[in-house]
Amino acid sequence: SSSSSSSSSSSSSTSSSSSSIVTAASAAERTPKKKERASPHSSSSNEGTVEGGTAETPDGRRTSKRKRAKVEYREMDESLANLSEDEYYSEEERNAKAEKEKKQVPPPQPPPPEEDIDSDPEEPSGVEGAAFQSRLPHDRMTSQEAACFPDIISGPAQTQKVFLYIRNRTLQLWLDNPKVQLTFETTLQQLESPYNSDAVLVHRVHSYLERHGLINFGIYKRVKPLPSKKTGKVIIIGAGVSGLGAARQLQSFGMDVTVLESRDRVGGRVATFRKGNYVADLGAMVVTGLGGNPMAVVSKQVNMELAKIKQKCPLYEANGQAVPKEKDEMVEQEFNRLLEATSYLSHQLDFNYLNNKPVSLGQALEVVIQLQEKHVKDEQIEHWKKIVKTQEDLKELLNKMVSLKEKIKELHQQYKEASEVKPPRDITSEFLVKSKLRDLTALCKEYDELAEAQVKLEEKLQELEANPPSMILNCQTFIYKCDAVLCTLPLGVLKQQPAAVQFVPPLPEWKTSAIQRMGFGNLNKVVLCFDRVFWDPSVNLFGHVGSTTASRGELFLFWNLYKAPILLALVAGEAAGIMENISDDVIVGRCLAILKGIFGSGAVPQPKETVVTRWRADPWARGSYSYVAAGSSGNDYDLMAQPVTPGPSIPGAPQPVPRLFFAGEHTIRNYPATVHGALLSGLREAGRIADQFLGAMYTLPRQATPGIPTQQPASM
Numbered sequence: 001s002s003s004s005s006s007s008s009s010s011s012s013s014t015s016s017s018s019s020s021i022v023t024a025a026s027a028a029e030r031t032p033k034k035k036e037r038a039s040p041h042s043s044s045s046n047e048g049t050v051e052g053g054t055a056e057t058p059d060g061r062r063t064s065k066r067k068r069a070k071v072e073y074r075e076m077d078e079s080l081a082n083l084s085e086d087e088y089y090s091e092e093e094r095n096a097k098a099e100k101e102k103k104q105v106p107p108p109q110p111p112p113p114e115e116d117i118d119s120d121p122e123e124p125s126g127v128e129g130a131a132f133q134s135r136l137p138h139d140r141m142t143s144q145e146a147a148c149f150p151d152i153i154s155g156p157a158q159t160q161k162v163f164l165y166i167r168n169r170t171l172q173l174w175l176d177n178p179k180v181q182l183t184f185e186t187t188l189q190q191l192e193s194p195y196n197s198d199a200v201l202v203h204r205v206h207s208y209l210e211r212h213g214l215i216n217f218g219i220y221k222r223v224k225p226l227p228s229k230k231t232g233k234v235i236i237i238g239a240g241v242s243g244l245g246a247a248r249q250l251q252s253f254g255m256d257v258t259v260l261e262s263r264d265r266v267g268g269r270v271a272t273f274r275k276g277n278y279v280a281d282l283g284a285m286v287v288t289g290l291g292g293n294p295m296a297v298v299s300k301q302v303n304m305e306l307a308k309i310k311q312k313c314p315l316y317e318a319n320g321q322a323v324p325k326e327k328d329e330m331v332e333q334e335f336n337r338l339l340e341a342t343s344y345l346s347h348q349l350d351f352n353y354l355n356n357k358p359v360s361l362g363q364a365l366e367v368v369i370q371l372q373e374k375h376v377k378d379e380q381i382e383h384w385k386k387i388v389k390t391q392e393d394l395k396e397l398l399n400k401m402v403s404l405k406e407k408i409k410e411l412h413q414q415y416k417e418a419s420e421v422k423p424p425r426d427i428t429s430e431f432l433v434k435s436k437l438r439d440l441t442a443l444c445k446e447y448d449e450l451a452e453a454q455v456k457l458e459e460k461l462q463e464l465e466a467n468p469p470s471m472i473l474n475c476q477t478f479i480y481k482c483d484a485v486l487c488t489l490p491l492g493v494l495k496q497q498p499a500a501v502q503f504v505p506p507l508p509e510w511k512t513s514a515i516q517r518m519g520f521g522n523l524n525k526v527v528l529c530f531d532r533v534f535w536d537p538s539v540n541l542f543g544h545v546g547s548t549t550a551s552r553g554e555l556f557l558f559w560n561l562y563k564a565p566i567l568l569a570l571v572a573g574e575a576a577g578i579m580e581n582i583s584d585d586v587i588v589g590r591c592l593a594i595l596k597g598i599f600g601s602g603a604v605p606q607p608k609e610t611v612v613t614r615w616r617a618d619p620w621a622r623g624s625y626s627y628v629a630a631g632s633s634g635n636d637y638d639l640m641a642q643p644v645t646p647g648p649s650i651p652g653a654p655q656p657v658p659r660l661f662f663a664g665e666h667t668i669r670n671y672p673a674t675v676h677g678a679l680l681s682g683l684r685e686a687g688r689i690a691d692q693f694l695g696a697m698y699t700l701p702r703q704a705t706p707g708i709p710t711q712q713p714a715s716m
Helices: 075-081 092-103 126-133 143-148 156-176 184-190 199-211 241-252 294-301 325-347 363-370 375-418 427-466 493-494 509-517 573-579 584-599 635-641 675-694
Strands: 054-056 060-064 234-236 256-260 272-275 276-283 484-485 518-521 523-529 540-543 556-561 568-574 609-614 625-627 661-663
Touching: 054 075, 075 493, 126 156, 143 276, 184 199, 199 256, 199 661, 199 675, 234 241, 234 363, 234 635, 256 675, 375 427, 484 675, 493 518, 509 635, 523 573, 523 584, 540 584, 568 573, 584 609, 661 675
Parallel strands: 234 256, 234 484, 484 661
Antiparallel strands: 054 060, 272 276, 518 625, 523 568, 523 609, 540 556, 556 568
């Protein structure tokens, strides 16, 4: 398993526990070098003191420990001592010195040290680090905390500082040992004085952090048993990461939970291929940064060791040659220039719509390229010529196949006539008979091969027609009654038309509009299992550059992540959709052709096992993960996260509460398209549902006596 130390966060834009976890940071990302920390002994109070032979003053000058000799100047000596260098030397001496300095070659400057792209960024430690790892600011309350603790946010600054220390220290206690449940009693005992004096506040903070999945989440040993009495019934649709995370939380809160899953496995879009010594991830496989990532906590809980992925990524062109570094840098600069031009089109010229339809970034880039490309028309004409020639070749091939039978008939007639000549036959007649027989035999052999292929195809067709794929038809209708439903279906399933899932009553317009505006991408994988390693084992990934724009997403990246000799190729974009309609043999053959072009034909053996994913065709995924499509924005992630309330109530009746909740990577604005985003969304909704049906235990107790907690339900 592997990981990266860089934090992953997006302003706009699932998984069995046995699945390998790996990560890669972007090759273009540069992390800052670690700054040297001051030792505990070099405090500010020691600045300017003298130790050893020299000391450093606050302004950076170095002074000697030894006393300087006291010098008394006479008037002339003092005037000479105050002369500048130019005044001290004569004009001829100054000119000669300047000429000499010009001739001197300056010493060569050492080259700047190369930036280590694999170096870890410096992260805070202690209570500040605990807040950072929990995605919270260490020195201020969040908007959610302000809403849950109005008495604290409106109180004096010192009260807020006490709240922040208790919060950060509680987080630190949990992160130090996430394998064991952190109870309120343990927290109060571990808190230093005077922060442990207000037990009511400590209990409120602990309850808040627990309810919202900041402590006591994942797979840990419980110190206190689960509540014996179940309160509230929740149905969770989908056993992916978000659904499983929410179910575990709600159970720990004392709610009755049922998870419905259409597959014969859990994990959703996290799936692992296992055969013999071969193990490979077919879905999610990347921990995108450890800073603030709850999957880092889960990996500790299950003793899963994470290994950092090396960011070095050699690129190879379609001909198998390595892309020169200068060319790579030039293309990167040109791409950034195109992005700047596209930004100008969008923000300065307001080019965001074309034919009343929103323009995507890719479309805008195409417009920029077309504006500066001089030979677009010639390339289009050449492209159509190739299409016409291909069609003519196909027509010629069909004509040959049709004429083959006619040739056989004609040659058979000639052979029949030649063989009917009565003996004695001369040598010419014998040669004619044998040559006709030879030609006829060759044509018949070719025809027999076609006939055999035809028979095999007909047999396969009959087999397919007689034995359709087995189907499990469940004609029974099950009705589950509950207080709330948490829908964790992938966005691709929600977007499917006609609808694969029906909501009664229908979802409101604001929810369906957000579903349709958002995009759901497709990323497929080709797993190649070999008997030996023929690539550089020190490289975790290498890229392949397609020869055309249409093929840029075809097998563009190869991963080397496992101990076994396995390569994992990626297919994205249009190429991923096209390859879902191509047989595995063709796709694997294309992979091997690319690898042979890079490493040589003799170096690449036939794979022992292969797997090709087709996530778009999967009826319970319909793709890989969400993205901000043209016409969409980060606000749509917030809309997807909003629960749905039943229709308007009877006049005078209490306002209905939300009953339908949503979780999944497509519902979290800051961490979309990630496993940890899915997990965080499940924790978020579990807290929301529990607050609604169980009440918020962290609210200010009535008539609370300072130092005595009046509200101490069983710690979850």
